[in-house]
Structures are given as C-alpha cells and as structure tokens.
Amino acid sequence: MPEYKGMVQPQRATPDDMRKIHIEPVPDELKPEKAIEFLDQIRKKFRSFVMAMESCTKCGQCAENCHTYLGTRDPNNIPTNRAELIRKIYKRYFTLEGRWFGKLVGAEDISLDIIEQWYSYFYQCSQCRRCAHVCPFGIDTCEVTFIGRQLLHWLGITPKLHASVGAAMERVGNHTNLPKPGIVDTLEFMSEEIMDEFGVEVEFPVDKPDSDIMYIPSSADFLLNPYTLMGAGMYFTYIGANWTIPSTVTEAGNFGLLFDQYWTQRGNVMRLLNAAQELGIKKIVWGECGHGWRAAKMYIPSLADRPIRWPITHIHDEVADMIRKNELKLDPSKNYKPVTLHDPCNYVRACGLNDNMRVLMRASVSDFREMTPHGMDNFCCGGGSAILFDDPEMYQRRILLSKKKAEQVRATGVGKDGDGILCAPCSICKAQLYPMVEEHELGVEVKGLIDLVGKALVWK
Structure with missing residues (x-):
C-alpha cells in the first residue's frame, strides 16, 4: 500500500479480517473501477444521496457547526468539503457537465489517491448530523459518510476495530x-x-423464557461501565419486572450501521429477532447506546425478515414514564455532586430522547447544570460512530475532535472542584470521554444516566 502523506488513517483490517465478515478485498488495480460500479448502484437506489450530491451551494453554514473541523481546522473536515471528496467523482461519471468539462466544473477522475482520501476523512466524521441540523437545504452529510464507508467496505477497506467488532x-x-x-x-x-x-x-x-421484558445492554457495561448495568438491574428489580438478558444478544450497539448496512447490520437484526422469538418475550427494552438505539428504532423494521411482534422501547423512556406516573421514588440528594449532561447525538438528533433524559436527570440529581448549547444543538463527544482508534496518530486525532466538547464541559463549572460528574448515557460516548476528561484535565467523573437513577432509588 503506498504512503499517503498528510492524511491520518485508522489501522485497517487485513484481508483475512475482511473475509471473516464475508468480504473478499478488491485488488488495488481494480478498486477505482469497482468504486464507480458501487457508486452507480448507490445513486440509483437512494434519492437522498443524489440530492446531497446536486443541491449543496457551498454556503459554509456547516463549517463552524462541525466539531471535527473546529478541532482539526483541516479544510477537508468541513462537512461540505468532506462530501466534495465523493461529489467530484459523482460529477465526473454521472453528470453531463462533469463528463464534458471535467475539472472546470469540479469533477475529477477516480484514483487510488481519492479512495485513500475517502478512508481518511470518512473515518474522521463522527456522523453526528449536526451539519444536517443547520443546513438550510437539510443536506445530511452523515448520510454521505455512511455511503462512503459502505463503498470502502465493499472494496475491502475497513478499520480493523470495526471489522473485529463485526466478527x-x-x-x-x-x-x-x-x-x-x-x-x-x-x-x-x-x-x-x-x-x-x-x-x-x-x-x-439470563435466557429466562416467557419473560415480559428482554433487556439489551451494551457489552461495554459488562467490562467498562458496570454501574450502568447494575443500575438497570436495580430498576427492573425495583418495579418487580419479569425480565431477562439474552445471552446471544448482549449488545445494544450495531456496528453495521457504521460501516456495513447490508450484511453486518441485517445479521445483527436477525440475531435479535431470533432471541426474542426463542425466549417468548413480550417487549424489548434497549440499553444505553446512542447509535445502537438509532439502528434499532429506525432500521429494524426495514431490515427484518418477519413482522415485528414486539414493541421496542428505550430504558430512558421506560423510566421517564414511571417517574411521570409517580411509580418510582427517587432521592436526588443521593447524587449530590454537580452534574452536567452530554446529549448523545443519535438520541437527540435522531430519536427524540431529549426531554425524557432530562426527566430522569432532574429526578435523580440535586445539582444539574446544562451545557451551552444542549439538546438537539449539542456538540458531539468526538468519538461518535466508533472513532475510538488507539493507534497513536488516530488517538491524538480523537482528542482534537473532543476539543469543543471539553470547552462545553469546562464552561458548566462542574469540574471546578475536581468532583463533578459528566453524565454520558451512551457506551461509545463514555469510551471517548474517559480519556478526553483526562487529556483536557476537566476534573469530572464520567457516568451513565441509569447509573444515577440506580443510586437515587428509594427502596420500599
């Protein structure tokens, strides 16, 4: 593989890694040709992609609203410029002006260099969708990034982290x-x-048949975030729920959404539905995982091979409903330290969890301080879509991407005395924020939201 100076790239999966997730890597000499074939398939299937390719006016509204650009100041990390990396290829091969006038209209021939740029910059976008939130045309550059990652995956270019997780x-x-x-x-x-x-x-x-609730935790809750899973267990016990955890699906996340929405994401959906059917449950409750909840709420119905017979809800919605009904007694003084809430992007800009998270927060803590901005306007943690790479260059890039989030946390003052809490109700956010708070010396402890609920419960 040639060296590409000036670009930071995550460690990529080996050909054997790719074969474990059902991809035969395309030889380098064939990659440009195959990339155009795949791009042609995509443009014919998704009108939203065509709109993103043909509607952007380069107004620049997205630039100062992108934490990636604010952290790196790399022009290619401005969302419209990142999309331009694939748009110029689209123009060259699928528009009349691009075929006739080439570079005069911003079109460019496909090459291995371009494909390597895709790999670098599409995996610096955290797919937080803040650019879409502010775009006057509603162009969602996150969707462009999704498609770019999918094309790369079909070519056999996927980060080792993502491929390993898929396997x-x-x-x-x-x-x-x-x-x-x-x-x-x-x-x-x-x-x-x-x-x-x-x-x-x-x-x-575990695997308790005929349970009313099948709870899907994040696997990180078994290793890195135990109080989140402990909080969920305490909540279900408190309300007297007939519940279970399926041993075959101890994962709220679906990395297929982040690199392969065909084989990998669909396979995870089938695994979930098989577990629900085999255990004879009545309802599926999702744990704290931002992209996982988006994948579940928005994609399961379209990827399922059978009718969905079970309601699928999020644990935050379940707890908020109990609080509103006065069926859950919480003592906020048990969480007396100052707390601020990081809004996971996929919750607030995709799944409408903004209000219910605050119902839980206000009932569970005594000193809650909002970030500015917050809710749908909040900035990403910098690790979204699993940009959690540990190789040295990419790790430093992760810290740059968290610069805006660090500024937000510091401005709340929760870490001023070194004993505040940064509540991050998402496993990927937690994985990003654990090192971020150390690198930026924020003086806070990272916790989940269900952690705080569990601690605040008043037992009868």
Whole structure:
C-alpha cells in the first residue's frame, strides 16, 4: 500500500479480517473501477444521496457547526468539503457537465489517491448530523459518510476495530467476545457488588423464557461501565419486572450501521429477532447506546425478515414514564455532586430522547447544570460512530475532535472542584470521554444516566 502523506488513517483490517465478515478485498488495480460500479448502484437506489450530491451551494453554514473541523481546522473536515471528496467523482461519471468539462466544473477522475482520501476523512466524521441540523437545504452529510464507508467496505477497506467488532458480534453476540459463561459470572459478581454497596438483592436473569421484558445492554457495561448495568438491574428489580438478558444478544450497539448496512447490520437484526422469538418475550427494552438505539428504532423494521411482534422501547423512556406516573421514588440528594449532561447525538438528533433524559436527570440529581448549547444543538463527544482508534496518530486525532466538547464541559463549572460528574448515557460516548476528561484535565467523573437513577432509588 503506498504512503499517503498528510492524511491520518485508522489501522485497517487485513484481508483475512475482511473475509471473516464475508468480504473478499478488491485488488488495488481494480478498486477505482469497482468504486464507480458501487457508486452507480448507490445513486440509483437512494434519492437522498443524489440530492446531497446536486443541491449543496457551498454556503459554509456547516463549517463552524462541525466539531471535527473546529478541532482539526483541516479544510477537508468541513462537512461540505468532506462530501466534495465523493461529489467530484459523482460529477465526473454521472453528470453531463462533469463528463464534458471535467475539472472546470469540479469533477475529477477516480484514483487510488481519492479512495485513500475517502478512508481518511470518512473515518474522521463522527456522523453526528449536526451539519444536517443547520443546513438550510437539510443536506445530511452523515448520510454521505455512511455511503462512503459502505463503498470502502465493499472494496475491502475497513478499520480493523470495526471489522473485529463485526466478527465478534456474529460469533458470540457482543463486541467483546464474551461467551455465555463469562456473561453469567459477571452478572453474578454485579449482584454481589449491589448487595455490598446498596444493600439490595438483585438477580440478573439470563435466557429466562416467557419473560415480559428482554433487556439489551451494551457489552461495554459488562467490562467498562458496570454501574450502568447494575443500575438497570436495580430498576427492573425495583418495579418487580419479569425480565431477562439474552445471552446471544448482549449488545445494544450495531456496528453495521457504521460501516456495513447490508450484511453486518441485517445479521445483527436477525440475531435479535431470533432471541426474542426463542425466549417468548413480550417487549424489548434497549440499553444505553446512542447509535445502537438509532439502528434499532429506525432500521429494524426495514431490515427484518418477519413482522415485528414486539414493541421496542428505550430504558430512558421506560423510566421517564414511571417517574411521570409517580411509580418510582427517587432521592436526588443521593447524587449530590454537580452534574452536567452530554446529549448523545443519535438520541437527540435522531430519536427524540431529549426531554425524557432530562426527566430522569432532574429526578435523580440535586445539582444539574446544562451545557451551552444542549439538546438537539449539542456538540458531539468526538468519538461518535466508533472513532475510538488507539493507534497513536488516530488517538491524538480523537482528542482534537473532543476539543469543543471539553470547552462545553469546562464552561458548566462542574469540574471546578475536581468532583463533578459528566453524565454520558451512551457506551461509545463514555469510551471517548474517559480519556478526553483526562487529556483536557476537566476534573469530572464520567457516568451513565441509569447509573444515577440506580443510586437515587428509594427502596420500599
């Protein structure tokens, strides 16, 4: 592979990694030709993509609203310029002016250099959709990035992180390769921890047939965010729920949305529906994962191979409903430290969770401080769409991408005395924010929202 100076790229999956997720990499000499074939297929299928290719006026409204550009000041990270990396190829091969006048109208021939630019910049976009939120034409550059990543995947160019997660999900049903015995042991340990810390007996049922609720946690909650899963277990126990966790789907995330919306995302949907059918459950409740909730709420109906017989809800909506009905007693003084809320992009700009998160927050903490801006206007953490690469150059890029979020957190003052809380109700956000708060010296602890609910519960 040639060296591309000036571009930062994540470590890519090997050909063997790609074959494990059902992709045979295209040889370099054929990549440009195949890229055009794939682009032709996409443009014929998605009118939204054609609109994004043909409607942008380069007004620049998206520039100062993109945390990636604000952190890196790389012109190619301005959303319209990032889209231009694929738009100039679209113009060259699929418009009359591009075929006739070429570079005079901003069209360009496809090449390996262009494909490498795609790989660099499409994996610096966190797909937060803030550009679409402010675009006067409603152009969603996130959708362009999705398509660019899909084209790269079909060519055999995918980050090693994403390919490894896709393979693990197909193998065991979670991102961390945790088998059923490990799941059961971890949950038993959490039960003991809850008893020791909160004095409450909580059981985590696994594969319990005929349960009313099938809860889908994030696999990170077994390893990195235990209080989120412990909080969920305490909540279900408190309300007397007949619930279970399926050992075959211990993952709220669906990385297929982030790099392969065909085989990988569809396969994860089938795995979920098979578990629901086999266990005979009545309702599916989703755990704290931003992109995972978007993938579930917005894509399961169109990807399913059967009618959806179960309502699918988010745990935040479930808890908010109980609070409104006065069926959940919470003591906010139990969470007395100052808290600010990071709004996960996929919750507030895609799934309408803005108000309910605040219902939980105000009922569970005594000192809640909003960021500016917040809700639908909030900025991304910088790690969205799993830009969680640990190779040195990409790690430094992640920290640059978090610069705007760090400014927002600091402005709330919650970390002034070194004991504040940054609530981030999404696993990918947490994974990004753990190192971010250290690198930017923010003086806060990162917690989930269900963590705070669990701690605030007043037991009868």
